[in-house]
Amino acid sequence: MKPLLVVDSPKRWPLHIPGAELVSAYDYLSDPAYAQGPGRKVFNLCRSLRYQSSGYYVSLLAEARRHRPLPSVSAIQGFKLAPVIRAASDELADLIQQSLKRIKADKFELSVYFGHNVAAGHDRLALGVFNAFPAPLLRARFERDGSWRLTSVRAIGLGEVPESHYPFVVEKAEQYLKRRPRRGRSSPPSKYDLAVLHDPDSALPPSNAGALRKFIAAGESLGIRCELIERDGYGRLAEFDGLFIRATTAVNHYTYRFARRAAAEGLVVIDDPQSIVRCTNKVYLAETLSRQRIPIPKTVIVSKENATQAIRSIGLPCVIKQPDSSFSAGVTRMDSEAQIAEMLPPLFEQSELLIAQEFVPTDFDWRVGVLAGRALWVCRYGMAPGHWQIYSRDEQGVHEGDSTTMSVDEAPKDVIKLAVRAANQMGDGLYGVDLKVVHNRAVVIEVNDNPNIDAGVEDSVLGSWLYEAIMQHFLRKFEEKRL
Template sequence: MSRRKTVVVAERADALGPLTPVTAETYLAGEAGSTEAGLSVINLCPADRYLSEGYYVSLLADARGHAVLPNVDTLEALANVPAALRLLEDAGIPTFHGSGADRRRTLTRLAALGGPEIVDTVTVFGRTDHRAVGRLAARVHRRFPVPVCQMSFARIDDTWRLFHLAPVPLSRVDAAQRKELAEAIESGKLGLNGPTPKPVAVRASLAVLWEANDPFKPSEDDTLTRLERVAEKQGVRVQRIGLNDLERVAEHDALFIRCLTGPDLPSFRFAQRAESLGMPVIDSTHSILRCGNKVYLSELLSRAKVPTPRTATVVTGSDYDEVVAEVGSPFVLKVPDGSFSTAVFKIPTQAAWDRTVPGLLAGSPLLIAQAWTPTDFDWRIGVLDGRPLYACRYWMVPGHWQIRRAAQNAAGAVKDGRVEGVPLESVPAAVKRVACRAARLIGDGLYGIDAKEVDGSAVVIEVNDNPDIHLDYEDQAEGDWVYEELVAWFVKRIDEEVASPLKS
């Protein structure tokens, strides 16, 4: 397929490296071949006013079927900076709302907040030399594609937030940026694929509860960006909310919790609020309560005859030798509500029992002892609506018996084993079968099932709510399908909720 011919339009026909722009007047008059079919148009005219020449360049480019940057929808949006910031916030991009379009007054407000670090940058097709805001600038560009854009960011509470943006015409582009601009245009990698597409109608709004500073968050910023892009194609708007935004839950149709869960944590209140509003939610309060307690899971899996390692309950007065007789030695001791491998202890001897058990029983009346089942890796099977969603191997930390090794001292760092994505069709059928059986006992939401292969059979170790999904890790094998299925899960239940009053 041949590449589109690119026309650069500017106020004046100033040289842009090897390129010579046509003037806005020439383009609007339809001269110099500017009405040819299939053109790509880079509009570098001032277009900050409605019905200005630059505005008309983008408007007529769309009418002529040309692919144009920026398109008229982007220009309209950026003409109102506060409204543009709200749209970016809806897309999950951190913003700071200052004093409208007046950048200087916003800077004054920021100074009153303690004078946070400021980065002013000019992006060329979304790229900037400021690494601290590079990803954020690229995300802004994907939402509002502008060839050259001035963006201003402030670092507030350790989060970079956009507080101002404006297109930059060619007349205000310096020599270095002109060179970069010319090289980008010559390369043809501009994200121009045709006339302005009609926006996908918004079918639903999905709130994602997420805290950038949460060390245990199950998804990073880039993962949620991928979710947002996939959801947008399906007509679902994704908006991130924080732990101070409980009242905003009602503004949306569904809730996806992507921060640490637990009955005593703020996220639980968000799940309760969503359920009280009749909204589909991952993770439900039912899932959080049940997955968060290993005693409950042990009883549930045992009664359903889901295979697990040999398991015993430890209480005050339990005898080490009796536990060994039941599960073998060494064995693993677990605190019922522990997580992230931090409340799991290997007990190889009576002495280790004596050192460990009394202290643990002081904090919990019940403990779980489980047979020692050493393997090189654990299977992690993501299950959604009772079906496998993704699979990976969580390899043990080298020289350690767990997939995560806690810091050895105050100055030390947590170490995680390697994550290897595995195509679902390559996962042993027995592993997928027990994982789905275990998940269905809890509900139809999203669960991470930890399983092992032992002596040719599969056993379930744990059922986790709020499982990790990190870009290029858990989704490594299945790619965007993971996010498509998640969005479809929410849409199906939103539609059912809308239709339910109509059912007889």
């Protein structure tokens, strides 16, 4: 179905935007024909979006109809909230200073048309503002008091756009409307759209290019149209039914902001914000797994005040972990008490709490992939050559150990059972549970959100079924939301 451009009065609307159907706010709100078509894009270009205005109700009813309004109601509310404005200003601080450094005045207004500005020098800032406050037409105000800061953002009607800008608005609107995820020729018509967030510049992405292609193919076979998006796609989340994060996650990171925005917009999200918070912090993991009596190596939470005593209680050698470490980075082995004074102070500069864990050397770690309480795949990750972790780093780069993939039925039952139990403490999303078997007893090392799924590794036994199983999960969640 064509996207809808909802305006106050089509007769007075001076622009022709190819590829969209023009409709009045009155007709959209009152004509039952416009209530059909879940997933339809609705671009709300009404003059006013104030509370209980017709423009406000366009976005509100669009959400009730499972349409995809731009702006969403949450975005409309964000225009009025000072904490949201301050947070956006802080997030865009470097970009604001760079973009406005040549401005002589102490106040500046930036017009944003579908994420762009007529001046190329301000285009990146315009996209940043659009990503923070997704709406078709915006005006952002900046003030300088020593440094530039964002002071207000509001949606504007076409009446506030200079006529000389009309051709630019049409061009950018048409470009925006033409965005379509690619679909294979033999794929069935799509019922749902899924954004797959990835970072093509990452040295250690959670999914390689081959896996991303297989996810897309699996989704399309089920009627889920997948589109790879990157960090600059933040403002487009409301266009999709779901978000699948295939970039390494962290709380103080853009991936977490994507997850929060997507969840707030009602999308199906993997990895969901709660899972990111829980899994990326090893202090939370240690406390939760201990309280649930899930076997883990001897572990203590370390502060500056109890560091020496805590490490002695573990015994040496032991492993010191930064709470948000990943891919074996931020994890250090401590072999002697002399290292306590040397190694801990720099770590405490980054976090007031650390994890000290009993050192349990093994030839390999178990990794069990769990989705919604069900084990899907199992790998054994060998230690990197000459190292005690599965990853090692030196001047030549990152080195990995060998890996072996097997079916769930081939793996030890106690390993699978414990992995599922540990994953269930984090939520009902997608997790990679790391375990070791020590003295014939399985113990959980950690539970990871955003687990590795690489073509040629994790899928080497299950093949395309692994990708289809994950896309089936998205499909079930999409269908549940439509009930």
